[in-house]
Amino acid sequence: MTAAVLGVNAVFHDSAAALVVDGEVVAAAEEERFSRRKHGKPPLAFSTWELPELAARWCLRHAGLTAADLDAVAYSYDPALAIGKEGTGDPWEELRTAFVRRAPRFLATALPGLDPARVRFVPHHVAHAASAYHGAGFPSSAVLVLDGRGEAASHLAGHRRDGGLEVLAAQRLPHSLGLLYEELTDHLGFRRSSDEYKVMAMASYGRPALLAPMRELIGVDREGGFTTEPVPWESLAPRLADGDEWTPRHADLAASVQARLEEVLLELCGWLAERTGERRLVMAGGVALNCVANSRIAREGPFEEIWVQPAAGDSGTALGAATFVSEQLGAPPRQMRTAALGREWDEAELEAWLRGAGVPFRRCDDVAATVAERLAEDRIVAWHQGRSEWGPRALGHRSLLADPRRADNLERLNEIKGREQFRPVAPMVLESRAAEVFEGPLPSPYMLFTHRVRPGWEDRIAAAVHVDGTARIQTVEPAAEPLVARMLAEFERRTGVPVVVNTSLNTAGRPMVDDPRDALECFGSAPIDFLAIGPFLVSRGSFFAAEGESGERVLSVVG
Amino acid sequence: MAEDCTALVGRLFDALNGRDPAAIAEICDEGVEFFSRADGAFGRSAPYSGPGGLRDYVADVARSWEEVLMTPCEVERRREVVLVRGRVYVRSHELGIRDVPVAWLWKLREGRFLRGEVFPDPREAEARFAAAPV
Numbered sequence: 001m002t003a004a005v006l007g008v009n010a011v012f013h014d015s016a017a018a019l020v021v022d023g024e025v026v027a028a029a030e031e032e033r034f035s036r037r038k039h040g041k042p043p044l045a046f047s048t049w050e051l052p053e054l055a056a057r058w059c060l061r062h063a064g065l066t067a068a069d070l071d072a073v074a075y076s077y078d079p080a081l082a083i084g085k086e087g088t089g090d091p092w093e094e095l096r097t098a099f100v101r102r103a104p105r106f107l108a109t110a111l112p113g114l115d116p117a118r119v120r121f122v123p124h125h126v127a128h129a130a131s132a133y134h135g136a137g138f139p140s141s142a143v144l145v146l147d148g149r150g151e152a153a154s155h156l157a158g159h160r161r162d163g164g165l166e167v168l169a170a171q172r173l174p175h176s177l178g179l180l181y182e183e184l185t186d187h188l189g190f191r192r193s194s195d196e197y198k199v200m201a202m203a204s205y206g207r208p209a210l211l212a213p214m215r216e217l218i219g220v221d222r223e224g225g226f227t228t229e230p231v232p233w234e235s236l237a238p239r240l241a242d243g244d245e246w247t248p249r250h251a252d253l254a255a256s257v258q259a260r261l262e263e264v265l266l267e268l269c270g271w272l273a274e275r276t277g278e279r280r281l282v283m284a285g286g287v288a289l290n291c292v293a294n295s296r297i298a299r300e301g302p303f304e305e306i307w308v309q310p311a312a313g314d315s316g317t318a319l320g321a322a323t324f325v326s327e328q329l330g331a332p333p334r335q336m337r338t339a340a341l342g343r344e345w346d347e348a349e350l351e352a353w354l355r356g357a358g359v360p361f362r363r364c365d366d367v368a369a370t371v372a373e374r375l376a377e378d379r380i381v382a383w384h385q386g387r388s389e390w391g392p393r394a395l396g397h398r399s400l401l402a403d404p405r406r407a408d409n410l411e412r413l414n415e416i417k418g419r420e421q422f423r424p425v426a427p428m429v430l431e432s433r434a435a436e437v438f439e440g441p442l443p444s445p446y447m448l449f450t451h452r453v454r455p456g457w458e459d460r461i462a463a464a465v466h467v468d469g470t471a472r473i474q475t476v477e478p479a480a481e482p483l484v485a486r487m488l489a490e491f492e493r494r495t496g497v498p499v500v501v502n503t504s505l506n507t508a509g510r511p512m513v514d515d516p517r518d519a520l521e522c523f524g525s526a527p528i529d530f531l532a533i534g535p536f537l538v539s540r541g542s543f544f545a546a547e548g549e550s551g552e553r554v555l556s557v558v559g
Numbered sequence: 560m561a562e563d564c565t566a567l568v569g570r571l572f573d574a575l576n577g578r579d580p581a582a583i584a585e586i587c588d589e590g591v592e593f594f595s596r597a598d599g600a601f602g603r604s605a606p607y608s609g610p611g612g613l614r615d616y617v618a619d620v621a622r623s624w625e626e627v628l629m630t631p632c633e634v635e636r637r638r639e640v641v642l643v644r645g646r647v648y649v650r651s652h653e654l655g656i657r658d659v660p661v662a663w664l665w666k667l668r669e670g671r672f673l674r675g676e677v678f679p680d681p682r683e684a685e686a687r688f689a690a691a692p693v
Contacts, residue, residue: 080626081650126656164646164659324658328646330632 003071003331006059007322008107009314010051011077011100011124012148013193015040016315017056018341018390019063020322023331027059028341028390030315033514034058043193045092048099052318053110058343060111068113072120074325075103076127076317081151088149088173122321124150125170125285128312131320132282133160134327136307137335142278144268147285147314148178148193155285157224157268159276163332168275169224177261178287180218180228184257187233188250189240200292201423203258204468206251210236214260220267224275261287262296273302280305284320288312288448289392291472295449298441310339310446311391319390338480339446340397342388343514350534353516360542363535368483371401371532372490375500378403379529380416382505384519385483389512393447394504395474396428396484398513400528402501407462409501416526418508424472425503427464430488431475433498437461443475461499474502565634568643568665571672572631578621580614587613587672594676597623626650631663635688639673641665642688644681664688 007018007028018028031040034054041047060066082097090096099106104116122130128145140161147154154176157169185199186192208214213236219227233239237253240246269281281303288294289312298306309316323333345353354361364370371381383399394400400416402409404427413425431443440451450470453461464471478485492498505513507526513519516533523531523538531538567586574582593607593616601623607616620627631645643663650656662684666674678684 123650123656126658162660164657166659167656170655328628328630328632328648328658330630330645 003326003329004063004065004069005072005074005322005326005329005331006056006067006070007074007076007127007318007320007325008052008056008103009076009127009316009318009321010103011048011096012314013039013041013043014313014315015050015052015055016311016318017052017059018319018322019059019065020319020326020331020333021063021065023326023333025319025323025333025336025341027062028311028319029055029058029343029388029514030311030390030511031055032511033342033388036511036518038509038511039194045090045096045099048096049102049106051103051106051110056111062343066113067111068115070114070118071329072118072325073104073107073111073114074120074122074127074321075100075107076122076124076314076321078121078123078151080121081123083152083173087152120325122317122324124317125153125156126165126167127317127320127324128284128309129156129158129160129165129282129320130324130327131311131316132284132288132307132309133165134320134323134333135309135336136280136282138280138282138305138307140278141280141282141307142269142272142276142303144272144281144283144288145285146177146265146268146283146287148182149173149176154178155225155268157272157275159278160282163327168272171225175226175228177218177226177228177264178285180231181257181261181287181290183231183233184254187237187239188246188254189242189244196286197289198420198423199254200258200290201466202246202251203254203292204466204470205422206248206253206255208256208259209252210256211259214256215263218260218264220264222271224268224271226264226268258290258292261290262293265293265297266301269297269301269303279303280307282307282309284309284312284316286313291448291450292470295440295451295470298449306441308446308448309336310389310393310395310448312448313392315391339390339393339395340387341390342397344387345516345534347534350516350536353520354533354536354538357517357520359520359538361536361538364532364537366486367532367535367537368487369490370537371530372487372494374530375401375403375491376494378406378409380409380412380527382513382519382523382528382531382533384505384513384516384531384533388514391446392504392512393474394502394512395446396476396481396502398505398519399428399502400505401487402463402503403495404461404464404499404501405495405497409463413463413501413503416528417503417506418526422467424466425464425501426472426474427461427499428474428476428484428488428502430485430492430498431477433492434473434475437499438471438473443477444473445475445477445480447472447474449473460497464499464501564636564641567670568631568634568641571665572629572643572645575629576627578617580610580617583613583617584610588668591672592674595619596677596679623654624649624651637688637691637693639667640688640691641667642684644684
């Protein structure tokens with residue numbers, strides 16, 4: 001073995017662990033999937049000591065390693081770069097830094113056998129950057145990282161070439177596009193550092209009527225950076241509390257900030273392209289989850305190819321820190337070919353789970369065909385297959401599936417999930433058919449771009465089209481995702497439509513389903529018609545009607 | 560012998576990363592010469608010579624970089640010539656962050672480092688090493 005490196009993100013939120021062995025990412029998972037606490041923990045200085053213990057232990061167990069086998073633990077924050085409260089505005093900044101300095105000892109306690117001297121600190125934005133350039137696997141590229149904050153900055157512009165990284169610009173705090181977007185999220189009554197995607201969705205309902213003041217407040221400098229001045233939010237639209245009805249004014253505010261964000265990103269990309277001479281861009285950081293902005297960069301920016309790391313938020317720094325140190329140790333990381341890096345259970349284990357839960361189920365000869373048939377009958381199916389996804393998107397492993405042809409399936413899914421009705425759901429499509437249905441950058445296997453739906457298809461996939469005529473698609477390539485691809489092909493064979501609605505398998509405010517228990521709990525608590533878990537199918541009717549008059553439960557496996 | 564050499568290289572890089580002139584001098588020949596190739600950062604093109612030169616090198620590093628981490632990944636030896644492939648990660652407020660693959664060629668005399676040179680392009684070091692007598 002050349003190198004085994006465990007990456008850890010624990011500083012702000014989305015705590016996560018990732019394991020890289022001999023340059024191969026063998027496991028990566030967010031702590032929330034184990035602890036069932038959304039985002040793992042709140043992004044407060046007080047919580048900095050909390051580590052992704054469960055995720056880290058699982059990564060090691062999955063690889064058959066112990067903590068003593070690790071050549072390094074890469075922690076995605078470097079306390080040597082940290083600044084004080086005067087720089088960040090957080091009165092508890094020193095506490096955060098103190099906890100990080102102690103992290104090696106915390107880690108040694110959480111992972112018995114680990115030598116604390118093996119813990120290396122990797123700058124937060126370098127970890128983000130490494131996750132992107134290693135994942136993309138391009139020989140060289142421009143690198144753009146934007147998020148709320150790292151140690152002292154909120155941005156990194158760099159150049160990856162000849163196996164190295166040169167940081168060309170880093171915007172220092174307090175200027176932060178990510179924090180500004182978080183403030184807006186909070187002002188609109190959503191949860192900051194969590195619900196920014198809701199703001200992005202709301203922006204589609206508004207007009208950028210407040211773009212002029214936003215241009216005054218958010219500027220771009222000539223050295224690859226930007227400025228963000230304090231925004232008088234209340235003067236632009238009244239503050240909303242959680243659950244308040246939003247008005248067109250609020251949508252206009254969201255649209256205006258979104259539009260200015262996109263303008264600034266385009267300018268930063270222009271500077272970066274000129275400075276590096278590159279035609280490829282890799283991106284990470286929470287802002288890179290803004291698929292509307294990503295699409296505008298792809299459409300109007302100077303780069304010919306863009307790759308975004310699927311766990312672009314802070315969880316991704318666990319991966320990037322690990323790949324960065326792996327490269328330092330002489331084991332160059334290999335290209336990322338899948339986001340399915342989490343837990344899975346084999347058929348026998350799944351059967352044991354179902355028997356243990358006392359639910360009737362049957363084994364399908366071909367679960368893909370069975371599910372396609374149910375979807376074509378307009379049933380909603382929970383789909384739990386293979387390894388869980390790394391990152392915030394459901395990519396056909398922990399998904400809730402529906403027929404896209406019926407417009408009211410959007411409302412139905414939002415009701416099942418208990419979430420706002422303005423939220424869109426996304427389509428998955430066979431890669432070979434994607435260009436026929438959607439415009440925009442293809443392939444798009446990680447749902448990080450939006451795509452205009454081509455004329456003639458809007459009504460055919462009505463449930464999957466957002467109010468602005470776009471959809472955040474996932475393209476499915478049979479070699480990479482054979483089961484999902486077969487399900488899509490079977491659905492097309494029955495309906496003539498190569499698209500299925502895919503949204504994350506969870507209900508509002510909860511982490512995505514990960515293990516079979518989570519799947520059964522979600523299935524039992526929401527009006528989902530079927531649960532397809534491995535080769536097994538559980539139907540809602542039998543789930544609740546199986547109890548006979550005698551009170552005996554039907555536990556048999558029906559072939 | 561190869562293991563001894565790897566261990567010796569490990570000690571050298573630990574000492575360099577620790578910015579410890581005494582520890583560096585302990586495993587270097589009195590007449591050691593080191594070509595850092597960091598002329599731009601250090602404002603110096605001459606090699607660092609002898610124990611005094613090593614102290615100057617450590618001082619120049621400390622002045623220019625808040626952090627320097629040199630990681631030797633592979634070590635090869637041909638008689639008295641040692642090729643080290645690895646990476647350098649440097650960070651400073653003024654000069655920013657860089658993480659690059661590099662190689663070093665070291666020459667030994669009686670088990671101590673006599674001459675060292677940094678190669679920003681590892682292929683150059685490999686070519687020089689290939690030309691070294693077997």
